[in-house]
Each structure stands twice: as structure tokens, then as C-alpha cells.
Amino acid sequence: MMNSIPSTLPLSRLVTDMQESATLKMAKMARELKAQGKDVIDLSLGEPDFDTPxxxxxxxxxxxxxxxxxxxxxxxxxxxxxxxxxxxxxxxxxxxxxxxxxxxxxxxxxxxxxxxxxxxxxxxxxxxxxxxxxxxxxxxxxxxxxxxxxxxxxxxxxxxxxxxxxxxxxxxxxxxxxxxxxxxxxxxxxxxxxxxxxxxxxxxxxxxxxxxxxxxxxxxxxxxxxxxxxxxxxxxxxxxxxxxxxxxxxxxxxxxxxxxxxxxxxxxxxxxxxxxxxxxxxxxxxxxxxSDLTPTHDMVKAFHTRRDLIISLLEQIPLLLVNRPQGAFYIFPDVSAYFGRTSANGYHVSNADDMALYLLAEARVSTVSGGAFGNDKCIRLSYATSDAKLKDAAARIAQALSILN
Ligand SMILES: Cc1ncc(COP(=O)(O)O)c(C=O)c1O
CATH class of the missing domain: 3.40.640.10 (Type I PLP-dependent aspartate aminotransferase-like (Major domain))
Structure with missing residues (x-):
């Protein structure tokens, strides 16, 4: 019998063993929900929301x-x-x-x-x-x-x-x-x-x-x-x-x-x-x-103000442990106090992956599980977005967490 070529050629071990980038995956899920007309606030991607000078x-x-x-x-x-x-x-x-x-x-x-x-x-x-x-x-x-x-x-x-x-x-x-x-x-x-x-x-x-x-x-x-x-x-x-x-x-x-x-x-x-x-x-x-770094410094001033805003908003959420980042445009709160809880509509959160998916489903806020960064108690939020969106996102997160019992 002649050897036939399989319809799906096997992929390399390298690629099958590889994890897809978690940040890019969450951003993709947020984009897909947006394309379906859902009102999603995307706090998952790692890029400044400013244009190149x-x-x-x-x-x-x-x-x-x-x-x-x-x-x-x-x-x-x-x-x-x-x-x-x-x-x-x-x-x-x-x-x-x-x-x-x-x-x-x-x-x-x-x-x-x-x-x-x-x-x-x-x-x-x-x-x-x-x-x-x-x-x-x-x-x-x-x-x-x-x-x-x-x-x-x-x-x-x-x-x-x-x-x-x-x-x-x-x-x-x-x-x-x-x-x-x-x-x-x-x-x-x-x-x-x-x-x-x-x-x-x-x-x-x-x-x-x-x-x-x-x-x-x-x-x-x-x-x-x-x-x-x-x-x-x-x-x-x-x-x-x-x-x-x-x-x-x-x-x-x-x-x-x-x-x-x-x-x-x-x-x-x-x-x-x-x-x-x-x-x-x-x-x-x-x-x-x-060149003169004024555009960079202006951007950093905006990030600094937003950092203070997001800290003050997240600190009001009862069981969240909030860190005080000194740089970049991410915050990495510890959400582990919510593990083991279930929402009124039956969503059980047992780890940071569940939490990121729960917040996307319930609050329509896209974050990234800390699991992908080697810390499964935390989630990453990027605050490279407007004050209005940060306020809205924090209110939605607070609401979603409040119905976990
Ligand atoms: C810590 C760190 N290093 C490197 C990069 C890669 O940056 P780029 O490939 O855009 O220069 C990133 C981007 O998110 C990053 O967060």
C-alpha cells in the first residue's frame, strides 16, 4: 500500500508545548466580544494609549x-x-x-x-x-x-x-x-x-x-x-x-x-x-x-495620575489587596480572598484564571490572570486608558466581586 499524506500534518513539539501569550489571548477575547456589540473595557493590553509623538x-x-x-x-x-x-x-x-x-x-x-x-x-x-x-x-x-x-x-x-x-x-x-x-x-x-x-x-x-x-x-x-x-x-x-x-x-x-x-x-x-x-x-x-523628552514626560504624568486613581478605586473593594506600583502602567492586585466563592448566577472562582474569565463575563472588563506571570493569586490590570474608563471598570469589578459569596 502507498503511504498516504495525513490530512493534518503533525505540528512540532515546540509549538504544541507552547502557551499562547495570555495577554494577547485576553485582548483577542475582548475584541471579539466588542465585535459582537458587547460593551467591554479592555484593561488587558500592554501599550500606551497615546499616539507616537x-x-x-x-x-x-x-x-x-x-x-x-x-x-x-x-x-x-x-x-x-x-x-x-x-x-x-x-x-x-x-x-x-x-x-x-x-x-x-x-x-x-x-x-x-x-x-x-x-x-x-x-x-x-x-x-x-x-x-x-x-x-x-x-x-x-x-x-x-x-x-x-x-x-x-x-x-x-x-x-x-x-x-x-x-x-x-x-x-x-x-x-x-x-x-x-x-x-x-x-x-x-x-x-x-x-x-x-x-x-x-x-x-x-x-x-x-x-x-x-x-x-x-x-x-x-x-x-x-x-x-x-x-x-x-x-x-x-x-x-x-x-x-x-x-x-x-x-x-x-x-x-x-x-x-x-x-x-x-x-x-x-x-x-x-x-x-x-x-x-x-x-x-x-x-x-x-x-530629542527632548517632553512628550514622554507628559505621558508619564498622565500615567502617574491614573495610577493614583486606580489605587484609590481598587482600595475601596473590600477583599482586594492592592499593591502600589512605582512604574510601568500596570497594577497587580491580589484577588485570592475571593477564591472558593460562587456568584449568584453559579460561576465558581477557584483561581486567578477563573477570576479573569469571570470579570470578563460578568463585569465586561478584560484583565489578565496572574497565572501567566507566575503568580496565581493576582490579576493584572493595565491603566493605560482614560480616567472615565478606569472609573467605570473599577465600579463594574466592585459590583461583580460583591456578588461572589
Ligand atoms: C517587560 C517587557 N519586555 C519586553 C516587551 C516587548 O516589547 P516590544 O517587543 O514591543 O519592544 C514588553 C512588552 O509588553 C514588556 O512588557
Missing amino acids: VHIKEAAKKALDDGYTKYTPVNGLVELREAIVRKLARENDLQYTINQIVVSNGAKQSVYNLCMALLDPGDEVILPAPYWVSYYEIVKMAGGVPVIAYSSIEQDFKSSPDDIEALISDRTKFILYSSPCNPSGSVFSFEELRAMASMLQAYPHVIVVSDEIYEHINFTQNHHSMASMEGMKDRTVIINGMSKGFAMTGWRLGYTASPDWIAEACTKIQGQVTSGASSFGQKAAAVALD
Whole structure:
């Protein structure tokens, strides 16, 4: 008998083992309900609700007119990498050369390049939780093993050096975290980073990957990078990008600053996967980085006001434990006091996944379960939306929670 081709060819183990991005999934569900005419407030997506500042858009238009329509070097236009080097010196007091910068199609690709470049099967990556959803899946995709350092709202969601040290093994390749943090909004202080750096002196084989993409959205005014800590620059990779601080999520531009050997390896990976990021986008990003940051500061002021608003609204809900985020535009309340309860219409909530689905069904508010971020007691709400929507969303959440008994 001849071999017949099955109608459904088997998918790879890699993709079948992979979780769909929980944030994108909730946003998709919210969009679908909206398309059915349902009045949904979407607090699930991680992007500023502001438009890209006009001068950046103008720079992209000019770049197109000037003929920037071709491939760029894989690691980015020299002009953009020079602007990034200037930014790091000016804002972070860190000296890099342009060869240590790799520009990618979003910081998400920077994380991907890095994991592919550094991890062998079985290598461990310590993820202080709550962590950004994609870290976990990208580490796994690269054959790595995520090792989770759990933390609670009582610790302001910040793992201590002891928590991390307890998880370091011979197989630990790097520690990967974001500060300001998605999803908690927590920010590591100078002292906390210094303590972590000091603990790491005993483990020279461990690299730190410091995702600073929310750097500018920081209400403490004090951003610190692990790369600035004594003895750490040569073993730290900074991840940053244009998406959050410049409201450029759709432009897909991120970058790393790292030791040369890591930059070379990331460039090699990227050269076989996507090549360089978009040419005219890179030209505009260079202008954005060299420009006055007033539009960014105005946006951050709005986020700060909304942060205070959402805290005050959520704190009025009886059993909710509310954190006080210092940056980014997310809040990560602990909803576990409601677990084990059932609504009047028969919906049982036993964990954070149930809670996110319940709030979407009952309150028509889209949030994301903390389960996807390594914390199954909390849900993430993005407050990158108008005051009116935040007030409406909080009132609907309060109502939905009040009928859980
Ligand atoms: C912590 C963190 N890192 C990286 C990214 C990726 O950003 P982008 O790929 O848009 O540059 C995000 C986006 O949500 C994020 O929250």
C-alpha cells in the first residue's frame, strides 16, 4: 500500500508545548466580544494609549522620502546605534560602543535572540516572579529551563538576593527580570540592585539580563540599571526599546546593550531569522532618542495620575489587596480572598484564571490572570486608558466581586 499524506500534518513539539501569550489571548477575547456589540473595557493590553509623538512620525516620513527603504546592517543603522550609545551615556552614565548595541524588531526579539544565543538544552534561567509572560516561553523555546523565584504582594513582588541565591546552580546561565516590572509595576531601588550585585560576586558564571523597557515610566524618578552596579557591566545585558516610553509599540524596535561577545552572537542569530529592523523606523528612532523628552514626560504624568486613581478605586473593594506600583502602567492586585466563592448566577472562582474569565463575563472588563506571570493569586490590570474608563471598570469589578459569596 502507498503511504498516504495525513490530512493534518503533525505540528512540532515546540509549538504544541507552547502557551499562547495570555495577554494577547485576553485582548483577542475582548475584541471579539466588542465585535459582537458587547460593551467591554479592555484593561488587558500592554501599550500606551497615546499616539507616537508627531516629530517621530515626521522623521519616519522624511526617511521614506530620503530613500531609506532598503535593508540595514543586521545589528542596526550606525546612526541609531550611535544615538543609543549617546542615550546610555547621557541618561544612565554607561559607556558602550556601537558594536555592543544590537537593534531588533522589538525588545521581544531581543529576548529571543539572547535566549537562542546563550542557552543550551538544560541550562537554567532564574525568573523572579511575577515575570513578563514571554520570558517563560522564550526560555523554553530555546531549550532552557525556567527556574522561578516566587514573591508575594507583601514583598512588593520583589525577590531578595537570598531568594535568588537559593536557586543558583552550576547550570544557571542568567537571571532575567524587568524593572520597572511588567506585571507588578515594582521598581528595584539602587540599594536592592546593589545587594543583588554583591550576592552575585560569588557566582561569576551567572549573567544578568535587565529588561529596562519601562525605564521612562517610573514614578520614583530614579531608574537604576544593574549594569551600573560595581563589577556588573561585563556580565549584564540591558534590554530596552522604543515601544513603551515613546508610544511606539507598532514600530517594532528594541535593542540590547551588552558585552561584545553577546552582541556578536545575537547579531548572528538575528541575521538568520529576521535581518535588521525596518530602515525608516530606525531613522525615526534615532531622532526620538536624541530629542527632548517632553512628550514622554507628559505621558508619564498622565500615567502617574491614573495610577493614583486606580489605587484609590481598587482600595475601596473590600477583599482586594492592592499593591502600589512605582512604574510601568500596570497594577497587580491580589484577588485570592475571593477564591472558593460562587456568584449568584453559579460561576465558581477557584483561581486567578477563573477570576479573569469571570470579570470578563460578568463585569465586561478584560484583565489578565496572574497565572501567566507566575503568580496565581493576582490579576493584572493595565491603566493605560482614560480616567472615565478606569472609573467605570473599577465600579463594574466592585459590583461583580460583591456578588461572589
Ligand atoms: C517587560 C517587557 N519586555 C519586553 C516587551 C516587548 O516589547 P516590544 O517587543 O514591543 O519592544 C514588553 C512588552 O509588553 C514588556 O512588557
